[in-house]
Amino acid sequence: MNGRVFHTSDWHLGRQISRHRRDAEFDAVVNEIIEIATDFTPDLIVHSGDLFDSRPGTDDFRRAADALRRLGEVAPVVVVGGNHDTPDVLMFLDYILTDLGTRSRDQVRVRFATEARPDRLLLAEYPAADGELTLRVGALPYLHPNRFSYQFTDPAMTTATYARRMRAVQADVYRRLASGRGPRDLLVFAAHLFVAGATPSYSEKKVSINADYAVDVEALPVVDYGALGHIHKPQRVENIGFPACYAGSPLQLDFGEIRDTKSVALVEIAPGEEPRIGLEPLSSGRRLVKLTGTLEEIAQRAGRVGDAWVKIEVDLDGPDPTLSRHLADLLPRATIVGVVERHPGAVERVLDGATAAAELPGVEDLLREYLPGRGVGGAALDRVMATLAQLQAEPDPADLAPCCEEQMLTAAIAGHGFEGIDRASVLIDPALDGSEVR
Structure with missing residues (x-):
């Protein structure tokens, strides 16, 4: 006799690498998530925030609506607003998924937590499949440090530290969640926040993982499971006396995540028993690879890269106009999203005014250095440089x-x-x- 929770998080639909969209990867990983959820047969599905990366375009909105509708056919879904999500967007998505608001409350399969005010907190109950247990979920969306929307009855709290205010909010969520709790009720706390001691991937917004805005571990409500979002690296949260974890992002979103194995959390909880939490790995999506070293060292590793997003830092004796073409030949299946040339043997010296102007790089050199980092290389780079040469050869109409x-x-x-x-x-x-x- 147990309750089963499927936990996913931080999809960041719409996220790009450089100027490249990743629609095919998002479609693949969303389908994989739905397949795993279907096989797991959970009683509740939690998405703990950052459904979108920013204000979604039409394709991203449709992708989210379709995925949540399909997950809702597997089990009831609770979506927590993250720091990248806009409440208005989530509310409109809610309107779409309830068939333009025509579904009654007991027919709603996907619910959204966008408010932290006491009278608008998302508190919901879902019976477990065996009929013996009830999952009670309290959901807390991300509370921006500079736009704290929670209304305190104590005026002194408005000037308190972020951690102290969050302690008060979480205590209120727990009080409401545990009110009238019976022996067969299982409590789930779903939130989008940064817990002190968690290990970031450093692809998150820096201000949101600042130590000043970390939530104290001991301030988390004691529940049967804490479904946390915001940190992209999947991990258990330790030293809090109850099971909680970050499900993490489903794709490697940035080069800060190249060592992360992506996953979803499969959770089984029961009254008075040790919970079982498994992180099910996800295999969809292209890897992110960073190559550093000399051209010879990069060439030795290139054969193992395959289909991936690649950022390169290459050590050279001097500028090499054929570098972008050479790298493209070494990595035919990869997408190179950035190239940085390093000249470790170059001697730095102070130039006087007369020599400095003469040694400044020309526009051709600057373009050859800049454009490969923007994904323009090989034949495309040659065409750009040829066009520049033609423009430079034409007479200046202003010089009559x-x-x-x-x-x-x-x-x-x-x-x-x-x-x-x-x-x-x-x-x-x-x-x-x-x-x-x-």
């Missing part, structure tokens, strides 16, 4: 040859000894024969 009147004026000024006078400041009266100048 002097007209005949200007030449006559110049000659007149020179003949009267006015070589040092600005020609534009000299007025010649056309009525005069040129012997008088005023």
Whole structure:
């Protein structure tokens, strides 16, 4: 007799690498998540925040709506608002998934937690499949440090530290969640926050994982399971006396996550028993690979890269105009999203004004260095450079040859000894024969 919770998080639909969209990868990993959820047959599905990466485009919105509708056919779904999610977007998604608001409350399969105010907290109950247990979930969306929407009855709390205010909010969630709890009730706390001591992937927004905005471990409500979101690295949260974990992001979203194995959490909890939490690995999506070293060292590793997103830092003796083409040949299946040239043997010296201007790189050198990092290489780079050469060869329309009147004026000024006078400041009266100048 147990309750089963399927926990996923931090999809960041719409996230790009450089200028490249990842629609096919998101479709694949979402399908994989739904397949795992279907096989697990959970009583409750929790998405603990950051459904989107930013305001979603039409494709991202449709992808989210379709995925949540399909998950809702497996089990009831609770979606927690994350720091990347906009409440208005989630509320509109809620409107769509309830068939334009026509479904009654007992027919709603996907619910959204977008408010932390006491009268708007998402608190819900879901019976377990065996009919013996009830899963009670309290959901807390991300509370931005600079836009704390929770209303405190104590005015002194408005100037308290973020951690102290979060302690008060979480205590209120727990009080409401545990009110009238029976022996067959299992409590689930779903939240999007940064718990002190958790290990970030450092692809999260830096301000949101600042130590000043970390939640104290001992302040978390004591529940049967804590479904946490915000940190992209899957992990158990230790030293809190109850099971809690970050499900993590389903794809490697940034090069800070290249060592992370992505997963979803499969949780089984029962009254008075040790919970079972398994992190089921996800295999969809391209790997993110970072290559560093000399060209020879990179060439030795290139054969193992395959289909991946690749960022490269290469050590060279000097600028190499063929570098982008060479790297593309070494990594035919990869997408190179950034190249940094390092010249460890170069000698740094202070230049004086006369030599500094002469040694500044030309626009051609700058473009050859910059464009490969933006995904332009090989034949495309050659076309760009050829176009630049054509433009540079064309005459400048602003640099016009002097007209005949200007030449006559110049000659007149020179003949009267006015070589040092600005020609534009000299007025010649056309009525005069040129012997008088005023």
